[in-house]
Amino acid sequence: MAIEPPDELINLQRASDQAHEAVRQNPSDETWAAWRERAGEVQAAVTVYATEIGEPRNQVEAAVKKRARYPEPSEA
16 A cells, blocks of 8 residues: 655645755754754654554655655646
């Protein structure tokens, strides 16, 4: 069974990725703190979701990152 993470997790991961990009562009205490906070939110949400659906946490995390970073093209 393929793991289909909800949009909420995808959006959290994208926010974390954006915060990481901010660190790359301007590595300040503030950008690092924001990235750590976003990353922590993703990790917590992934753990909860993995427990709810009974799938390994690392597989759920991989599915979330894949969908967030490489979205499938829209079907026309």
